[in-house]
Amino acid sequence: MDTPDPLASDVVVRNLRPSDLDAVIRLDAKNVGRRRDEFFELKLKYALSNTGITVSLAAEHDGAFVGFLLAQVFYGEFGVTERVAVMDVIDVHPDFRGHHVAAALLDQLRTNLLGLGIHVLRTEVDWDNTDLLGFFRREGFTMAQRLCLDLDLEGSRR
Secondary structure, rough: OOOHHOOOOOOOOEOOOOOHHHHHHHHHHHHHOOOOOHHHHHHHHHHOOOOOOOOOEEEEEEOEEEEEEEEEEEEEEEOOOOOEEEEEEEEEOHHHHHHHHHHHHHHHHHHHHHHOOOOOOEOOOOOOOOHHHHHHHOOOOOOOOOOOOOOOOOOOOO
């Protein structure tokens, strides 16, 4: 039987706000080793501009920013006509990994999406990121029926 994690019960999940931009960039830089200011400025601006559809979230512990996720709702993409949500990023401070912060974020996202009548959440993950793949598997993600393809534009020139 799993022992309850006392930190997990103290995690508060809330809507991501424009004022979280610096915390998002700092946390991501801590985890990936470089700053991606422009990426997050654009992603956060877009995610928060969809009024009434709040699917990007932050996690706090004792008032400290410890995780976030960025997601969007699409009303059809790549020829699919159903509404679908796409999670672009989920990130947790290294000191809080293993304390169910990502699971709390995903649980709230699931609740928000189902409340909007959206039944599918998609994301992408590097094939060799076994920790993230394991987390997604535990959360119920399965392989999609669609195959994501890349084209090396320079290498494919004729």
